[in-house]
Amino acid sequence: MDEPILIQQLQQGEGQAFTQLVSAYQHIVFNTVLGILQNREDAEDVAQEVFVQVYQSIGQFKGESKLSTWLYRIAVTKSLDWQRRKSRKKRFAVVESFFGIVDTIRHDPPEFHHPGVAIENKEKAALLFKAMMALPENQKVAFTLNKVEGLSYQEIAEVMQVTVASVEAFLHRAKQNLRKELAGMR
Amino acid sequence: MNNKEIDDILNSLDGMSKAEAPFFFQTRLLARLQQRQSIPIWQSWGAFLAQPAFAIGTLSLFLVLNMVAINKMVKNKTAATNETADKQATLQNFVEEYDLSTATIYSDAKNN
Numbered sequence A: 001m002d003e004p005i006l007i008q009q010l011q012q013g014e015g016q017a018f019t020q021l022v023s024a025y026q027h028i029v030f031n032t033v034l035g036i037l038q039n040r041e042d043a044e045d046v047a048q049e050v051f052v053q054v055y056q057s058i059g060q061f062k063g064e065s066k067l068s069t070w071l072y073r074i075a076v077t078k079s080l081d082w083q084r085r086k087s088r089k090k091r092f093a094v095v096e097s098f099f100g101i102v103d104t105i106r107h108d109p110p111e112f113h114h115p116g117v118a119i120e121n122k123e124k125a126a127l128l129f130k131a132m133m134a135l136p137e138n139q140k141v142a143f144t145l146n147k148v149e150g151l152s153y154q155e156i157a158e159v160m161q162v163t164v165a166s167v168e169a170f171l172h173r174a175k176q177n178l179r180k181e182l183a184g185m186r
Numbered sequence B: 001m002n003n004k005e006i007d008d009i010l011n012s013l014d015g016m017s018k019a020e021a022p023f024f025f026q027t028r029l030l031a032r033l034q035q036r037q038s039i040p041i042w043q044s045w046g047a048f049l050a051q052p053a054f055a056i057g058t059l060s061l062f063l064v065l066n067m068v069a070i071n072k073m074v075k076n077k078t079a080a081t082n083e084t085a086d087k088q089a090t091l092q093n094f095v096e097e098y099d100l101s102t103a104t105i106y107s108d109a110k111n112n
Helices: A003-011 A015-037 A040-060 A067-098 A119-132 A137-148 A153-160 A164-183 B003-010 B025-037 B041-049 B052-097 B102-111
Strands: none
Touching (some): A003 A067, A015 A040, A015 A067, A015 B025, A040 A067, A040 B025, A067 A153, A119 A137, A119 A164, A119 B003, A137 A153, A137 A164, A164 B003
């Protein structure tokens, strides 16, 4: 369906249009979120929240960007928010442990294996995903959108609302940092 | 880890395919939307008010307001005390200047 017509129907609250939107974009949203969060259950939760937000705020979408760009942007924002909340909970858990308030066994998360990676690359990809977790947010987002989602520099620039030069810089620095991180791994 | 190994790892995502959303994604999403729409407004506000950040912020605001009020009260009390002391001093000066002490009045009355 033509995008402007789909947007119009979404803004008019047509359920069929929303179903069509979800069918068309659920995989790209899920893949993007999975690449950032590296956890299937969290990714499904966050991906659903992306569409909930789209449902609630489609009236505010002015069509200045493509629908897909808008969806990517919400997916990235929600994923980063989720990660920040999780980090805060972990930090608070450290404080709790000082006071002896410990009721869960904390352990390092297991290795993440992306389902789309070829079998012969699985172990290397797992190391790469682990190293990606240590990247600053902008670099992590740019690297994920480029390598996991396959977006071009121009598309990434539109999602992140930065220049193409900035995207190049993020990716260059991401690779440098990943090299350092990987060199430090056994 | 040598540079060749690191290069291989950096290129390990090349040619990967995209992950697909779980099978019942859309069904669960619609259920989530229905649930959100059926939450009464007071419950959603309650959830917001129960957040630690909101509670701590409100408590801090109350503490600050109380401290300001107490400070103001203490200042007013000090000012009132000073005013009373000033009035007493003025009155005493007046009494001394016009020789109006009780002893004087009684002795004047006795003499008269």
